[in-house]
Amino acid sequence: MPARQTSKRQTSKSRTLRQTSEARPYHHGDLRRVLIDAALQLAAEGAEVSVREAARRAAVSPAAPFRHFPNRDALMAAVAGEAQRRFRVEIEAALREVPSADPLARFRAFGIAYVRWAIRNPAHFEIISTGRYFAHGGSAELTRDNAELVALTEQMLADAAEQGLLQSADLKRVLIAGRALIYGFARMNLDGHFPRWGVAEDEIERMAEAVIDLFIVGIAKP
Amino acid sequence: MPARQTSKRQTSKSRTLRQTSEARPYHHGDLRRVLIDAALQLAAEGAEVSVREAARRAAVSPAAPFRHFPNRDALMAAVAGEAQRRFRVEIEAALREVPSADPLARFRAFGIAYVRWAIRNPAHFEIISTGRYFAHGGSAELTRDNAELVALTEQMLADAAEQGLLQSADLKRVLIAGRALIYGFARMNLDGHFPRWGVAEDEIERMAEAVIDLFIVGIAKP
DNA sequence: CTATCATGTAATCATCGATTACATTTCGGG
DNA sequence: CCCGAAATGTAATCGATGATTACATGATAG
Incomplete structure (x- = not known):
């Protein structure tokens, strides 16, 4: 897997993960926002905006976006x-x-x-x-x-x-x-x-x- | 296999059908035109225009349109x-x-x-x-x-x-x-x-x- | 009549949106 | 501090679509 690089989200994952700089909250932190940004960039590139491609850019499964949006x-x-x-x-x-x-x-x-x-x-x-x-x-x-x-x-x-x-x-x-x-x-x-x-x-x-x-x-x- | 129903292609025995007005050239006569009209009607109905649906309305296989148009x-x-x-x-x-x-x-x-x-x-x-x-x-x-x-x-x-x-x-x-x-x-x-x-x-x-x-x-x- | 070409079909792919069942992380109440 | 519910993500799968390839067949010229 070509891991998507360094999502530098730090939320208050207080104690167990004490590295404040690495405080990756869950998988993404704010997938919703990441997806929107990916879609925006996709559009800006002139490419077609597909849910899957946005998911791909967010390094997340094709089904993940549907947790945040009921549909395309x-x-x-x-x-x-x-x-x-x-x-x-x-x-x-x-x-x-x-x-x-x-x-x-x-x-x-x-x-x-x-x-x-x-x-x-x-x-x-x-x-x-x-x-x-x-x-x-x-x-x-x-x-x-x-x-x-x-x-x-x-x-x-x-x-x-x-x-x-x-x-x-x-x-x-x-x-x-x-x-x-x-x-x-x-x-x-x-x-x-x-x-x-x-x-x-x-x-x-x-x-x-x-x-x-x-x-x-x-x-x-x- | 659910055979494609009743292809009512009456083999026109060209020779016998000399009726100039009935010069049905091949299966459809003018599939190209039929497809365009189907697509137009599709659009007029507010439906999405897909090649397949146009083919469906023309009672023709999904691949047929591509004989007349290189792509959608x-x-x-x-x-x-x-x-x-x-x-x-x-x-x-x-x-x-x-x-x-x-x-x-x-x-x-x-x-x-x-x-x-x-x-x-x-x-x-x-x-x-x-x-x-x-x-x-x-x-x-x-x-x-x-x-x-x-x-x-x-x-x-x-x-x-x-x-x-x-x-x-x-x-x-x-x-x-x-x-x-x-x-x-x-x-x-x-x-x-x-x-x-x-x-x-x-x-x-x-x-x-x-x-x-x-x-x-x-x-x-x- | 027959060979050739135009036209259509069948089978198959990859992609996409969407759903379902399941796994894992997070977090708050006991 | 722990445990279970809720949130979040994954895997597998569906049906539809655009497109391609190999093949079949009707039409027509020589």
């Missing part, structure tokens, strides 16, 4: 949760660099950060976006988390409207349009459309900015 | 081709009802027809859009077909610009934005986002129109 979808839901968490961290970091007084600038920053993350983490974005792993096995935390992101953009547009920056009073429509634009751009990249549209690889991020700017100009009061 | 992806590429053909027929029908003199109205009609088809044929749209089955096994015909659709929208915007209807001179940007909007809307529906965004099932098509109108107003010269 549950694992994928957890993976989606983790990916979404990372996604959200990035979005919020980007927003922190924009003055909250300028809602349209915030919307712009949001859109750009969104698309950038989607471009640079295509497999993770795919897992997040499909929603196949949200609704069903997805934790309530995941959907709440997502709802907060929705509310975030809602707030931006509401602020913009309040400041009289918008042309249309139909906020919901503007919101959906903006989201569709951003999401559509990200998915076009993911789904490999841009070559057909004459957008080269290294133009994509710039194009994203241009497109978002176009949208903002379109909805802004002249 | 090739079958899926053919399925995507057929779906795309149907899609294109619908789009062009919709465009025929709009005067060619009004490019923005044509763009609107295109977008609405696009989204409508995507909403009403989700599984087929999924197969078309992913691009997973385009580039690789996809026939050159498929990509050419697609390029023509791209050119269609390009032409609309070019016409609009020529008539001085557009605000921006950067046509490519407007084109990509419009596409991203339409595609994004269609995919949001497909990926199950709308519940989260407070858009009810029966509002979706209306919302699509509203969103597209918003976009057109945004890019049009005031």
